[in-house]
Amino acid sequence: xxxxxxxxxxxxxxxxxxxxxxxxxxxxxxxxxxxxxxxxxxxxxxxxxxxxxxxxxxxxxxxxxxxxxxxxxxxxxxxxxxxxxxxxxxxxxxxxxxxxxxxxxxxxxxxxxxxxxxxxxxxxxxxxxxxxxxxxxxxxxxxxxxxxxxxxxxxxxxxxxxxxxxxxxxxxx
Numbered sequence: 550x551x552x553x554x555x556x557x558x559x560x561x562x563x564x565x566x567x568x569x570x571x572x573x574x575x576x577x578x579x580x581x582x583x584x585x586x587x588x589x590x591x592x593x594x595x596x597x598x599x600x601x602x603x604x605x606x607x608x609x610x611x612x613x614x615x616x617x618x619x620x621x622x623x624x625x626x627x628x629x630x631x632x633x634x635x636x637x638x639x640x641x642x643x644x645x646x647x648x649x650x651x652x653x654x655x656x657x658x659x660x661x662x663x664x665x666x667x668x669x670x671x672x673x674x675x676x677x678x679x680x681x682x683x684x685x686x687x688x689x690x691x692x693x694x695x696x697x698x699x700x701x702x703x704x705x706x707x708x709x710x711x712x713x714x715x716x717x718x719x720x721x722x
Contacts, residue, residue: 580707584708584711594685595609598681598682601681602653602677602678602681603651604648604651604653607634607636607644608644608647608648608653610634611630611633611634611644611645611648611654612648612653612654612670612674612678613678614630614633614634615630615654615668615669615670616670616674616675616678619669619670624667624669625667625668626659626662626665626666626667626668627641627642627645627656627665627666627668628641628665630644630645630668645668652671652673652674653670653671653673653674653677654668654669654670654671654674655668655669655671656668656669657669
């Protein structure tokens, strides 16, 4: 296959490999490349986890959300899950049917609102998620400890600033 002709309007970057959006000679671009590598690794890890647990991405996010609330000592209703996932209540019902059938969640009537159900993770789900994530979280914590203490706030500020650039205006966590 022949190489397409080079666009003469694009800079050559002094012999450095061209990047699509950024000037490759800018040292800050290496930070963005590192973030991209991290995101790619995170996506691959999630795909592996989804495959091993036989869940899709939305199912896994739902399970993560339920477990996070349980760890915080709070409950999650089906409606709250629907809102968090940005899916319809009908889609949430199908999702909860799948997660119930696979043994990852169970539903109980809300003690104060008879029209609502609480969603809880099963022991099986906790064991499976812990088995997948505990070793990785230990390695991540070790990597964080290896960042010099005096640099940690700068890293936090950088990552928070990146997150802010991806958040639509007017929307918060």
